[in-house]
Amino acid sequence: MQKISSISNELKDWILNTLKSGVNPESIVQGMIKKGFDQAFAYSTIIRILNNQAVNTVDREHATYLYETLEIANKGNIISTSEREIKVLLKIDKPYILYLDNVLSHDECNQLIELSKNRLEPSQIIDTYSGERKLAAGRTSKGAYYKLNENNFISKIENRIAEITNHPIVNGEGLQVLNYELGEEYKAHFDYFPSGQIQLENGGQRIATFLMYLNDVEEGGETIFPKIGLSIVPKKGTALYFHYGNSKGQVDRLSLHSSVPVTKGEKWVSTKWIREGMILQ
Template identity: 45%
Template structure:
């Protein structure tokens, strides 16, 4: 993602209301609460109507399969006791309601619809959970399509009688959140959000300078009473629908036409992780930063 786009994301919670011509992309910033700056996390009260929540649940019923996780080394989807829910992916623009929700997500996050994966519907029954994990990748295979996941929008489709909270164990200020007996023990281990039907949680997995944010570690606490339905929208730094042939190894290159301009104003030194990269993930402007072999 270009540096100027990352700067824009920092202020999204305080931007004016935005609407699309068909109304599907409307969002109201007055309903957004900033939960944390490390990680950057925001809660939208009533992002979905109850009717939209019920519609998503009904679409998923009969299509659920055991949830998988991405293997850190191979990048392949594998079964794991780390994640014990069941789920299914909808298709993009599956119907008018789904299309409207996707427009609303794009309007709120200021990120293009094409950068996002399809909505994943998840169902957690009694005792089911998802242990703490990162939404950014550790393998090169998944980085080839759209790059890292920069943001996640987690929409709660049902209330949960007890448990099922989303928890950030590494969040700064996690000890300042007051919790009573209505919170599960799992939720008390970090900054937590209770599932409430219609609410949506937005958090960023990357810093403003495009480096990965370890404070974005998060998990879904076990359901203690009732059941939990949620919908997840993962959004990448580049197009997920039309991936470019971005190299994650081999000779250095530029992956953005603006790389020479950014290099000329000193971004190679101010933002080396994005421009040059690290041992695990190559940057996007290696040629303009002058690190190619002679």
């Protein structure tokens, strides 16, 4: 069988992202070889990337991301839910990003933090080749995970997110609460899954992220989108919604983002990842 001797833009971005997260280059090479890449090509590609040299890529069919009109985009600058009005502070079309105010009350932010303090564990990433969760040097926060509708308080937040985004609760993963202490960060990454790790029978690809800020960070802790030069300063009660998957199965590479190190105080956020279909429980 002929060995693979070319990479796509998506794979190149994944390699860059994975290297930044602290994964050993040799592990990436071995993973590529197991996937059918030519050994010499795999080694030379990683070496070129490590040395910031140009790497030729082969775009997949329909590689240019198709931006589609989203339901949330038709709601205007005030998004009304059954219990509150959400104000749009910032909107960007490519990638599609909304920065929203009044998503959570200060009391709700405090309650979610207190509820999570005794559940925090070191944050993990999903390994591209094994599909298993594991620790990574590029993600140094701690996290607490909640089941869908785990209690009345969590259900209230889940329902609010569903009303804002028009994505059913069952299309989203359970809420995750993250705590970043001094110096902690999450290096540049994509939230969507690599093509080899998409489980169609269990919700399929991630297509959007709803990130809620639970406190004001004294210094640092911004959410950065490096490909478009956007920096979001955390503000208690606000949320960031960004959409990166379309009906064609494409993913938006402009959605690359990071959480820069906290340089004073600490940072609390809550994340809801939304998938294209229903997640089996």
